[in-house]
Amino acid sequence: MPLKFFLKLYARLIGLTFLILLLCAALFLGVNSVREQFWQERFSGSLLRWIAATPYPEQQYHWLESFYDLRVTPPGDLPFSEVIMERLAYGQVVALETSIGQQVMIQDGQGRILDLRFRDIYSDVAEATALIARIHLDDMPAEGREDAMVQISEALAVEMDPVQDQSKLPDSDVLERVSERGISLYHHPSQDRAHVLLRLDDGTLVDLAMPSPFNPWAWPVVLLLLVVAGSVLALALYLALRDVDSNLRAVESVAIRIARGEMGARVDAGDSRLVSRLAAAFNSMAEHIQRLVGVQREMIHAVSHELRTPVARIRFGVQMIESASSPEALQKQLDGIDGDIQELDELIDEILTYARLEQGGPVFALQETSVSDIVRQVVSEQQMTRPEYSIEADIDEESERWSLSDVEPRYLHRAVQNLVGNAARYATRNVRVHCQFDEDNCRIDVEDDGPGIPEEDWEKVFTAFARLDDSRTRTSGGYGLGLSIVRRILYWHGGQAFVSRSDELGGARFSLVWPRKKPTEHSL
Numbered sequence: 001m002p003l004k005f006f007l008k009l010y011a012r013l014i015g016l017t018f019l020i021l022l023l024c025a026a027l028f029l030g031v032n033s034v035r036e037q038f039w040q041e042r043f044s045g046s047l048l049r050w051i052a053a054t055p056y057p058e059q060q061y062h063w064l065e066s067f068y069d070l071r072v073t074p075p076g077d078l079p080f081s082e083v084i085m086e087r088l089a090y091g092q093v094v095a096l097e098t099s100i101g102q103q104v105m106i107q108d109g110q111g112r113i114l115d116l117r118f119r120d121i122y123s124d125v126a127e128a129t130a131l132i133a134r135i136h137l138d139d140m141p142a143e144g145r146e147d148a149m150v151q152i153s154e155a156l157a158v159e160m161d162p163v164q165d166q167s168k169l170p171d172s173d174v175l176e177r178v179s180e181r182g183i184s185l186y187h188h189p190s191q192d193r194a195h196v197l198l199r200l201d202d203g204t205l206v207d208l209a210m211p212s213p214f215n216p217w218a219w220p221v222v223l224l225l226l227v228v229a230g231s232v233l234a235l236a237l238y239l240a241l242r243d244v245d246s247n248l249r250a251v252e253s254v255a256i257r258i259a260r261g262e263m264g265a266r267v268d269a270g271d272s273r274l275v276s277r278l279a280a281a282f283n284s285m286a287e288h289i290q291r292l293v294g295v296q297r298e299m300i301h302a303v304s305h306e307l308r309t310p311v312a313r314i315r316f317g318v319q320m321i322e323s324a325s326s327p328e329a330l331q332k333q334l335d336g337i338d339g340d341i342q343e344l345d346e347l348i349d350e351i352l353t354y355a356r357l358e359q360g361g362p363v364f365a366l367q368e369t370s371v372s373d374i375v376r377q378v379v380s381e382q383q384m385t386r387p388e389y390s391i392e393a394d395i396d397e398e399s400e401r402w403s404l405s406d407v408e409p410r411y412l413h414r415a416v417q418n419l420v421g422n423a424a425r426y427a428t429r430n431v432r433v434h435c436q437f438d439e440d441n442c443r444i445d446v447e448d449d450g451p452g453i454p455e456e457d458w459e460k461v462f463t464a465f466a467r468l469d470d471s472r473t474r475t476s477g478g479y480g481l482g483l484s485i486v487r488r489i490l491y492w493h494g495g496q497a498f499v500s501r502s503d504e505l506g507g508a509r510f511s512l513v514w515p516r517k518k519p520t521e522h523s524l
Contacts, residue, residue, distance in 0.1 A: 009240075016236050023232065024225045031224065032216045039214045040095035044104045044125050046157040048093050048116070050132060052108035071115040078113055088113060095121075122194065123185055126210045129156050130183045130196035133208060138201045149206070163197070163205040170197060178205070251282055263290040307347070310340040350481040353414075365408060366518055371442055372403040375433055378416045382431075386424050394434040402437035406518040407493060415489040415497075418482040419446040419510045426450035430505055437516065442495075444512045447502035458499045462487045486512070494518055 051070075075085065087094050088107045096103045101119040108114055118124035133152050140148045149160045163169060170186050177184035178199045185196050193213065198206040250267055257265040266286060267279040317337040321330060372395050379393045395403075416433070423431045427448035434445040453461060462483050483497075490497045495514025502509040 012240065016233065020229050020232050024229050027228060028216075028221065028225060031221055035218075035221070036214050036216075037095055037097075040102055040104065040121055041093045043211060043214075044095065044116075044118075044121060045093040045106075046155065047125055047129050047132070048104060048106040048114065050155055051116075052106045052114055071117075073113045073115055075107070075111060075113055122210075122213050126194050126196050126208075127183060127185055129158060129210070130185075130198055130208050132156070133158075133160065133206075134182060134198045134200065137198070137206065142202065142204075145204075157211060159209040161207050161209075163207050168207075169205070170195075247279070251278065254282070254286070258286060258289070263293060307344070310343050310347075313337075314340045350485070353481075353485055366406040367409070368404050369407050369409045369412075370403045371405050371407065371412070371437065371444070372400055372435060374407075374409060374413050375416060375435055375444065378413060378420055379433055382417070382420045382424060389424050389427060389431055390429055391420065391424065391431045392433070394432055399435050399437040402439060402442075402516065403435075405437070405442050405514075405516045407514075411489045412493070415486045415512060416444060416446070418486050419444075419512070422482055423448035423450070423508070423510070427507065432505065440516060442512075442514055442516050445509055446511075447505045447509045448507040449502075449505040450507040452501055452507045453499060455501075461499060462497070483510075486510075490514055 075088070078085070084094055084096075088105060091107065094105045096105075098117070101117060102121045103115060103117055104121070105113055105115045116128075133156065136152060137145055137148060145162075149162075152158075153160045169175065170184075174184045174186045174197055178197050182199050183196055185194060187194055194210045196208040196210070198208060200206065254265045254267045263286070266283045314337050317333045317340070320333045372393075375393050375395065379391050383389075383391045420431060420433060423446050427450045430449045432447050434447065436443045436445070487497045490512055493514040495512065497510065497512050500509050500511065501507075
């Protein structure tokens with residue numbers, strides 16, 4: 001297939017990949033916005049439920065109000081939707097995004113809405129959880145702290161362990177903050193979750209480990225993106241390749257029909273642009289094959305007809321040799337047979353030349369040659385063989401400047417020779433070869449003063465084995481292949497041959513037109 005087909009296919013795949021990436025990005029953001037809100041509610045839920053389950057006098061947890069903006073609001077004063085209010089009524093934790101962070105709410109046992117504002121929900125909830133744990137542990141006697149730690153850990157969904165191994169202590173900065181505030185948040189170097197170091201009133205150090213932070217690249221999300229991207233890509237490729245496959249099947253069906261002998265079968269590419277070039281090339285090939293088959297069929301029919309006459313004369317001459325009564329009669333019959341054999345030889349040469357040109361022909365070795373010299377050579381040769389006619393070459397000085405053209409000299413000589421010889425056979429007296437060359441094109445007109453050709457037969461004369469006047473053609477010679485050969489020679493030069501009426505001489509005018517410059521080689 002042509003390169004343009006693959007460029008289109010690659011461009012569509014690149015565009016499709018870009019759209020899939022946009023789809024995955026939108027899906028990733030949408031899924032993670034829901035996941036993150038769910039994580040915020042679950043992460044802060046233990047802390048909010050602890051606060052909601054604890055009686056809330058004005059003096060208790062005053063540090064929550066100072067540090068984390070704890071508000072207590074009646075349900076009717078909150079401007080939220082019915083869905084949010086129903087969730088709060090069911091005891092669920094609701095987390096909302098605000099301009100300064102997260103707003104986390106829960107309804108306590110008295111019907112009030114506890115509302116906490118966090119700038120960084122992960123670190124703020126961790127410190128608030130540590131403060132609550134520290135207050136309760138300070139109120140416990142030393143012998144009951146281990147059981148209290150277990151209960152607090154289960155209630156707040158954290159892990160608490162007293163620090164007994166000095167090697168497990170964090171760096172000095174963390175210890176310094178602990179000595180100032182009583183708690184210090186830090187991240188363990190070997191873990192991805194936050195830790196809070198607590199110092200109780202009696203100097204005991206307790207390490208509180210929080211749950212893992214929100215991970216946007218969790219494996220279910222990555223798997224979902226891969227499944228979605230793969231599914232969309234597979235569906236798009238299936239739809240694209242299904243169209244290509246259906247068109248290729250149409251080409252295959254037409255090829256099978258042609259193999260069965262339906263030479264008129266053609267591919268209908270429809271609206272598909274991907275295989276339109278293939279369909280056009282296939283149809284062109286099918287037309288060429290159909291034309292070649294028709295040419296071969298016509299050629300076989302015509303050759304059998306053309307060979308019948310000289311073969312019959314040779315057979316008759318052989319019979320006459322047996323009954324020849326004198327050497328002169330014998331020689332006459334032998335000369336007649338020799339002439340018939342010469343005619344067969346010329347016919348075979350014409351047929352082979354036409355077959356090579358019609359069915360692909362040789363490789364034209366184009367070379368820069370003076371066309372005017374070829375014309376003068378043909379005119380000189382024809383004038384010598386037909387001295388009773390006036391055969392002239394008309395080439396002006398302007399055309400002589402552009403006479404160098406990229407042609408195949410032998411075949412162009414054959415084309416001009418066929419036209420001049422054909423004109424001399426039908427001319428009354430005069431044949432003129434007029435040349436007109438310019439920077440871009442070459443044109444040769446061969447005119448005669450004969451009877452001319454009817455306009456309705458101007459295209460027919462180029463058909464192989466065609467004769468407008470069969471008896472006259474046989475008298476003047478020819479097999480009906482000369483003009484067909486001329487047209488094929490011009491075709492392979494990138495030009496054309498046509499016939500019209502001569503305005504000056506009154507007979508036929510055959511014209512050859514082709515571009516003056518061509519590539520150095522032209523494969524047929």
